[in-house]
Amino acid sequence: MTIKPTALIHSSLLTLVALLAGCGDQSEPSATADMATTGAEIATLQQQVATLETRVQQVKDANAIKRLQRTYGYYVEEGLWDDAVNLFADNATLELARDGVYIGKERIRQYYYALGNGQLGLREGQLNEQLQVMPVVTLGEDGTTASARWRNILLTGQLGEHAEWGEGPFENEYVKENGVWKFSKVRWQQAILVPYAGGWAKHEDYNKGIWVSDKLPPDAPPTDDHRWWPETYLPPFHFSNPVATYVPESAPAADIEAASAGVTP
Numbered sequence: 541m542t543i544k545p546t547a548l549i550h551s552s553l554l555t556l557v558a559l560l561a562g563c564g565d566q567s568e569p570s571a572t573a574d575m576a577t578t579g580a581e582i583a584t585l586q587q588q589v590a591t592l593e594t595r596v597q598q599v600k601d602a603n604a605i606k607r608l609q610r611t612y613g614y615y616v617e618e619g620l621w622d623d624a625v626n627l628f629a630d631n632a633t634l635e636l637a638r639d640g641v642y643i644g645k646e647r648i649r650q651y652y653y654a655l656g657n658g659q660l661g662l663r664e665g666q667l668n669e670q671l672q673v674m675p676v677v678t679l680g681e682d683g684t685t686a687s688a689r690w691r692n693i694l695l696t697g698q699l700g701e702h703a704e705w706g707e708g709p710f711e712n713e714y715v716k717e718n719g720v721w722k723f724s725k726v727r728w729q730q731a732i733l734v735p736y737a738g739g740w741a742k743h744e745d746y747n748k749g750i751w752v753s754d755k756l757p758p759d760a761p762p763t764d765d766h767r768w769w770p771e772t773y774l775p776p777f778h779f780s781n782p783v784a785t786y787v788p789e790s791a792p793a794a795d796i797e798a799a800s801a802g803v804t805p
Contacts, residue, residue, distance in 0.1 A: 602677045604721045605686055605714055612723070613672035613692070619661045621652035629715050629722040637708075637730035638749030638765060640758025647759060654752040665699030672710075678779050684716040685724075687778040692728060697736065704746050706733030709775055732769040745769040 608627060615624040625648055628634075634648045635641045642651045653660075662668060671693040679686045690710040697703030713725035734743040745768035766773040 597683070598679055601679055601683070601686065601716070601721065605677050605688060606675055608714070608721050608723070609675065609688065609690055609710075609712070610672050612726075613670040616652075617668045617670040619656050619659065619668065621649065621656060621660060624652060625649045627723055628726075629717060629724050632723050633725050633727075635725075635727045635763060637728065637751060638762050638768070639751050639753040640762050641760035643759045650756060651752060654756045663698070667695055667697045667699075667703070669693075669695035671695075676779055686714040686716075686721070688712050688714065689778060694733065696733075703736035704733055705736055705739070706746070707731055711775055711778055727763065729766075729773070729775045730768070731773070734769065740769065 612624055612627055615621075615627070625645055628645050628648055630645055631643070632645065632648065633641050633643050634651055636651075639651075642648050672690050673693060674691040675688055676690075677686060677688040688710070690712070692708055692710055694704070694706040696706070708729045708731040711727050711729070712723060714721050715724040716722075730745070730749045732740055733746040733749075734740045735746060748768045764775075
């Protein structure tokens with residue numbers, strides 16, 4: 541059975557109230573030692589409550605970030621560009637595939653409208669599925685920033701003309717402004733986009749990672765301009781292995797020591 545943090549807080553608060561109520565019943569001088577012990581117990585419970593409150597907030601933040609990312613997927617797949625842009629902070633950046641970096645909400649809006657050929661919403665017979673899966677969310681210690689890795693699975697095409705499928709990882713960053721989580725950086729790496737018929741067994745990448753930058757130049761070049769399928773590329777993880785890091789016995793002593801301490805060499 542899983543006990544939720546809110547239930548633990550409730551239980552701790554009840555215990556704390558009971559202890560405080562008990563303190564008022566002490567009348568004998570011999571109770572001084574007991575009161576000191578009770579005071580220590582109260583301090584411990586107060587610390588436990590504070591810790592649990594922090595944990596509850598972290599759970600809420602992680603859930604809010606997941607909701608934000610999944611909402612983004614729904615908006616983009618339906619061509620609701622203005623709704624998607626509203627999920628970004630004012631000074632956010634967008635970098636999809638090999639198109640380069642677009643800075644600020646208005647430039648991001650221009651990018652998405654260019655992606656939709658100037659149209660809001662999908663055309664008749666158009667498919668643009670954007671599945672947001674495999675989240676790994678890392679909250680910043682400041683409580684107002686976070687990073688997350690996702691995998692985006694695409695099913696795209698136009699009835700009677702073409703069909704593609706593709707995928708690739710997001711490495712995104714988020715900021716909490718006035719209690720609301722927003723994107724501060726969206727970075728998607730296109731691992732593959734190929735025609736549905738024949739798939740990756742018979743085709744190279746459909747657009748070589750260029751979506752709109754040939755008609756809407758970016759504000760900055762791609763962060764790491766790798767090539768395209770069938771060339772493979774592993775974008776760096778923002779997080780360390782949560783269990784252990786493998787280091788060969790032949791590695792330098794400093795690397796072995798760092799791995800033992802939980803630091804990626």
